[in-house]
Amino acid sequence: MNESAPSAGPLAGLKVVELGQLIAGPFATKTLADFGAEVIKIEPPGAGDPLRQWRLLHKGTSVWWQVQSRNKQSVVLDLRQADDRSIVRRLIDEADIVVENFKPGTLEGWGLSYEELSATNPGLLMLRISGYGQSGPYRDRPGFGVVAEAMGGLRHLTAEPGRVPVRVGVSIGDTLASLHGVIGLLMALHHRSRTVSDEAPKGRGQVVDVALYEAVFNCMESLLPEYSAFGVVREPAGSSLPGIAPSNVYACRDGHVLVAGNGDSIFRRLMTAIGRDDLAQDPQLAGNTGRVARVAEIDAAIGDFTARRSVAEVLEALTAAQVPAGRIYTAKDIAEDPHYRARGMIERVTTADGLTLEVPGIVPRLSLTPGRIASAAPTLGQHTQAVLAVLGVKRDATT
DSSP: OOTTSGGGOTTTTOEEEEOOOSSHHHHHHHHHHHTTOEEEEEEOTTTOSGGGGSSSEETTEETTHHHHTTTEEEEEOOTTSHHHHHHHHHHHHTOSEEEEOSOTTHHHHTTOOHHHHHHHOTTOEEEEEESSOSSSTTTTSOOOHHHHHHHTTHHHHSSOTTSOOOOOSSOHHHHHHHHHHHHHHHHHHHHHHHTOOSSOTTOOOEEEEEEHHHHHHTTOTTHHHHHHHHOOOOOOOTTSOTTSSSEEEEEETTEEEEEEOOSHHHHHHHHHHTTOHHHHTOGGGSSHHHHHHTHHHHHHHHHHHHHTSOHHHHHHHHHHTTOOEEEOOOHHHHHHOHHHHHTTOEEEEEOTTSOEEEEEOOSSOOSSSOOOOOSOOOOTTTTHHHHHHHTTOOOOSOO
């Protein structure tokens, strides 16, 4: 494909070697691949990436795999074997980016440290995602996303008051780390392009060090400054938004709606829409501070309105009043929603085993150089022979 063509994607021409598995590293490379980067995924012989077997399977392969590994090439090499590591070194010598999410020290033990790799490829960028980062007293502890969510402060807040904290429902710690990693790589690429010289033809490479817990912590808003300034430890608040009112989930006759009426003018429109002009005109409720002080009264008024109506009726009334509100979507709601489809957020692919599958579309949307699903997720070792042939190496697909 002509790499100058818009359909090639803004990252066309970048070569990425993925050494990670499961979620954090592979989600980062998925994002790069969606926008045109060539991603060579190194998988161990036998079962390959464990994600191939996670959650619901179709003919032995996870349907999640079809999202996480689209647009990638699968090459089977055993990083525990010296000969295979030498092949990986040759692939990395030609790469722009390496992404890995092993425990710190693992690559160093294999002779694949950044120092060793950059000695022969000075422009190399390496994204390293781990539980606690590449330094510090916890660096050698095993770390998964759920543990990072706890350490980062998120898990303490995801609960009803007085009840056991619960999981968000998806691997949010891994995903946040992946996205921070992609941001770091794009910044590092920009720096590399500005440091091109005769001595550094590709520019200067560097390491992007992302800790799972730090990616979560970076999204924790006012959590730390409130403790620093006032000694306040933010506590679980269930479905409400502490310190900002009204913003909550309210019961209807046939389900629930989320209402975010916390802007000053929005609050007035909301109160008028639910027949509470008295609250709309109350000067004590004109600003957020006053509303927070009387949040129980406001929630009760909204709840009384919603409890006597269906979700559809509530949404119709609040949409007409220009009040942000929405239903609590399930997978079925998403699949049937016309806005998702109008925005291209649901795409259809055919897997290697013949399953026609709907998968999430490409995020973000770029006007001139949009991403695309150019190829389905690979079978194990599907590209081993073709990729290694370029290096003059002959190898069976999965051994």
